[in-house]
Amino acid sequence: MNIINLYCWFASLFIPIHQPDIDSVYLSWNDVTLYALNNRMIRATDSPSDRQFYTDQMESLAKRRQLVPGEIIKSSARYVFLRHLKQDLPDFSESFFIVELERRGEVNISYKFVLDCIDTTHSLLYGFKENNGKWEKIFSKDVKLHINKDLNQQHIKRFQGINRDEIIATYFEKGKAVSAEYFRDRTISGNSFLIELIANYFPSYSKK
16 A cells, blocks of 8 residues: 555545535425425315414414525524534434424423434434523433334324324435424324334323
C-alpha cells in the first residue's frame, strides 16, 4: 500500500457513514404529514365536522409555526427533536417509525416514540418527552411487534378505536419520510401494533 492509498484509508476511518441531513428529513416528514391530513379531509365526505377538524389542524400547525409547507423552522418541535435524535441515537437503521402523541390537559405534554426496525423480529423502542422545549429520553427497550408498514390500514372508523389521544405516525426509510397517518382519538384498532407500541409507556393502552 503506497503512502497515498494509506492516507486515503486512514482518512476514511474518520468519515461518518452517510446520513441524510436534518433539513431533508424534516421537510419530507412535514410533507407526508400534510398529505395525510389533506387525505383525511378529502375522505370525510359524509362528515362536515371531520372535514373542518382536519382543516383546523393544518391551519393551527401553520399558525403556531410548527409545520409550514416547504419551510424549515428550526425552532419547531420536530426540528429540535431531530437534532436531539441525531446526537442521542446516531446509529439508526434505515427503517424506523416516529409516533407522536400529545397528552392534553392543564398543561399539554408531548411525547415521541421511535421504533427502530432492526429486522422483521427485532426492534428497539425509544420514548422521548418534551420538557421546556427540550427532549429527554424516558425509556428504551427491545420489543417484538407485528409491524405493518401500511399505516392507512391501522385507521378505522371514529369511535371504533381505542386510542385516547390524537396521534401522528410516520414511517421512514433510508433517511426519508415515506408515509404518515393522522389519527383522531378512537380511530386506531386495538389490534394495531401502534397500540402495542404506545402501551409500553402508557399502560392504559394495553388490551383488556
